[in-house]
Amino acid sequence: MTHSDLSSALFAAHEAVDLAVEYLLKRTPLHISAKGDRDIVTNADVDIECIVRDLLLAKDPHVGFLGEEHGAIGDQTTHWVLDPVDGTINFAHGNPLFAIALALVCEDQPILGVTALPALGTRYWAADGHGAFRDGKPITVSSAHNLDEALVGFCDYGSGPDAGTRDRLCAEVDGKVTAQARGLRRFGSTALDLVWVADGTLDACILFGDRPWDTASGAIIAREAGARVVDADGKPHNTRSRCLVAAAPGLADSLLPLMSVAKATPYWPQPGATPC
Secondary structure (H helix, E strand, O other), X not given: OOHHHHHHHHHHHHHHHXXXXXXXXXXXXXXXXXXEOOEEXXXXXXXXXXXXXXXXXHHOOOOEEEEOOOEEEOOOOEXXXXXXXXXXXXXXXXXXXXXXXXXXXXXXXXXXXXXXXXXXXXXXXXXXXXOEEEOOEEOOOOOOOOHHHOEEEEOOOOOOXXXXXXXXXXXXXXXXXHHHOOEEEOOOXXXXXXXXXXXXXXXXXXXXXXXXXXXXXXXXXXXXXXXXXXXXXXXXXXXXXXXXXXXXXXXXXXXXXXXXXXXOOOOOOOOOOOOO
């Protein structure tokens, strides 16, 4: 994708997120229903996904779309990925720690991302090779080098049919990080964790149970801010990954050995296509 194409796509992404933020700030979750074990959806999730999808497809119908609520349509070689409300449980309970996360993905790698934290009034974005920004100002990761000085974000424990495996992995890593780090926090939104790694609010974050809409936008924002964003085995993270470690460069080597607990589980990297 050329620089001009990337700039146009980033402009479209901001326009779409503008509409999503405007919608979300004017509404409360009137309808809440269960999607599965400890997994809910609100009217806002569904409506925002439709708003963003329709705008982006109208601008360029040749670019596909993948949303958390309605799945994939169109070409998935290059496609948009949206989490309309990441942290839906927080949102439904009036907790301000939720995000809208939109990314453009090419062959399993995000090439731009826009993540808004509507209740906090901040927005983050990045494009491949162009750095990362919060509200228009450049951001970089923290300078932490030792785990005992690090604040680490961590994913929720398991839900759904594979909850037992994820619970076990989370419990093992949780215990080890808690014992070694300055602090461990579970905010309930991976998109938020990733942009907070990007601006140094967190020094690292760890996720088991990755889905593309959870991480695509935040992964490129964190990477462009200087973070190492990798899979459980230390190889570059992509949208097929089931685990994620995003960390200030000085911390990644301390955290990665803890991820070996995922070997021989569905959360360890699987063979697949090479990212572009």
